[in-house]
Amino acid sequence: MGEYFKNVLLIGATGDLGQHILTALLKTTTTHPSQPLTISLLTRSTSTAKFPSHPSIGNIYKGDIKDQGFLTTAFSGKDIIISAISPYALLDQKLMLSVAAKVGVKRFLVGEFGMDTRDEELTDSVTVFRQNREVLEYAVEVCGDTKVGMEYTGVICGAFLEMTLLDGEMGFGFERRTVEIYDSGKKKIEVSRMEDVARATVEICFQPGRYADQLVYTSSFTVSQRDILEALDKVDEKGPWKVVERTTEWLKERGRKRVEEGDMMGLVDEIWAVAFSDGVGEAFSRKRRLVNEELGIGRGGDEDFVEVIRGIVGEWEAGRRK
Numbered sequence: 001m002g003e004y005f006k007n008v009l010l011i012g013a014t015g016d017l018g019q020h021i022l023t024a025l026l027k028t029t030t031t032h033p034s035q036p037l038t039i040s041l042l043t044r045s046t047s048t049a050k051f052p053s054h055p056s057i058g059n060i061y062k063g064d065i066k067d068q069g070f071l072t073t074a075f076s077g078k079d080i081i082i083s084a085i086s087p088y089a090l091l092d093q094k095l096m097l098s099v100a101a102k103v104g105v106k107r108f109l110v111g112e113f114g115m116d117t118r119d120e121e122l123t124d125s126v127t128v129f130r131q132n133r134e135v136l137e138y139a140v141e142v143c144g145d146t147k148v149g150m151e152y153t154g155v156i157c158g159a160f161l162e163m164t165l166l167d168g169e170m171g172f173g174f175e176r177r178t179v180e181i182y183d184s185g186k187k188k189i190e191v192s193r194m195e196d197v198a199r200a201t202v203e204i205c206f207q208p209g210r211y212a213d214q215l216v217y218t219s220s221f222t223v224s225q226r227d228i229l230e231a232l233d234k235v236d237e238k239g240p241w242k243v244v245e246r247t248t249e250w251l252k253e254r255g256r257k258r259v260e261e262g263d264m265m266g267l268v269d270e271i272w273a274v275a276f277s278d279g280v281g282e283a284f285s286r287k288r289r290l291v292n293e294e295l296g297i298g299r300g301g302d303e304d305f306v307e308v309i310r311g312i313v314g315e316w317e318a319g320r321r322k
C-alpha cells in the first residue's frame with residue numbers, strides 16, 4: 001500500500017461540482033479499497049446544505065469561512081484540501097491557503113476547474129479568471145516559502161459540459177431549441193463531463209508524488225459550437241435547432257450591460273465572449289499535456305460525444321435544471 005493523502009477536507013460538497021467530487025470520494029471505497037480515506041466537509045454557517053450520511057464521512061465543520069480560528073480547527077490534521085468553492089467566493093481561498101500552510105496541510109487543491117488560467121490572452125479580460133489567477137499567484141507565493149511544506153495543484157478542465165448546456169450557456173437554449181452561434185462557431189474549446197473532472201480531482205489524493213505546484217490539464221472533448229449543434233441535431237427529436245448568428249462583440253456588450261444592471265449572469269457572457277472569439281487563445285489540448293491517460297480518464301471521440309449529448313438531451317427532457 002503506497003503513500004497517499006488520507007485525510008481529505010472538501011469545501012463546497014453540495015455545490016454543482018462539489019457533489020460530483022463527494023460522490024467520487026465515496027466511491028474510492030471500491031476503486032481504492034486498500035487506501036481508505038477519511039473525508040471531512042466544510043460548510044458555511046449560513047448554509048442550508050444537507051450532507052449524506054456515510055461511514056467514510058468524518059467531521060462536518062460548519063462555520064465562518066472568513067474566520068481564521070474556524071479554518072484552523074477545520075484544516076488541522078488534514079493532508080489535502082479540495083476547494084470546490086463557489087465562483088462567487090474564490091478570493092476567500094487566500095485566507096484558506098495561509099491557514100492551511102500554517103497548520104501543516106500537505107496539498108491544497110485550489111478552485112480552478114475552468115479555462116487555462118495561465119493563458120493570459122484568454123483569461124485576462126474575464127473577471128472570474130482574473131480572480132482565479134490572483135488565487136493561483138497567492139498559492140505560488142505561499143507554497144514557494146521554503147519554511148512551508150505545502151504544495152498546490154489546480155485542475156484545468158475547460159467548460160463543464162452538462163451544466164453549461166442545461167443552464168442555457170454557450171449560446172444553447174433548450175427551451176426554444178435555439179442556438180446563438182458566436183463569430184464562426186468553429187472555434188474549438190475544451191469541455192469536460194463533471195464526473196470526469198471529479199474523478200481526476202480525487203485521483204490526485206492517491207498520487208502524492210505527482211502534480212505538486214502545477215496546474216494539471218484534463219479534457220473529455222475538444223469541440224466547437226457547431227460540433228455541439230451537429231450532435232444535437234443528430235439526437236434531439238425536438239430539433240432541428242434554430243440558429244441565430246451573433247458576434248462575440250455583441251455577447252461581450254450584453255455581458256457588460258447585464259453586470260451594470262446587477263445581473264451577475266453578465267459575468268458568464270464575458271467568459272463565452274472570449275472563449276468563442278475567433279483567433280483569441282486556443283484549445284489547451286493543443287499546447288498542454290493532458291493527464292487523462294495517466295489518471296484513467298477517458299478522452300472521447302465523435303461518437304462518444306454524440307452519446308454524451310444524447311444523455312444531456314435526456315436529462316433536459318427529464319426535467320433536470322429547467
Ligand SMILES: NC(=O)c1ccc[n+]([C@@H]2O[C@H](COP(=O)([O-])OP(=O)(O)OC[C@H]3O[C@@H](n4cnc5c(N)ncnc54)[C@H](OP(=O)(O)O)[C@@H]3O)[C@@H](O)[C@H]2O)c1
Pocket residue numbers: 011012013014015016017018042043044047048049084085086087088089111112113114115157158159160161164
Ligand atoms: N468550467 C465550468 O464550466 C465551471 C462552471 C461553474 C463553476 N466552475 C468552477 O468550479 C468550481 C466550483 O463551482 P460550482 O459552480 O460547483 O460552485 P457552487 O455550486 O456555486 O458553490 C459551491 C459551494 O461553495 C460554497 N460557498 C462558499 N461561499 C459561497 C458564496 N459566497 N456563495 C455561494 N456558495 C458559497 C457553498 O457550499 P456550502 O453551502 O456548503 O457552504 C456552495 O455549495 C469553482 O472553481 C468554479 O469557478 C467551473
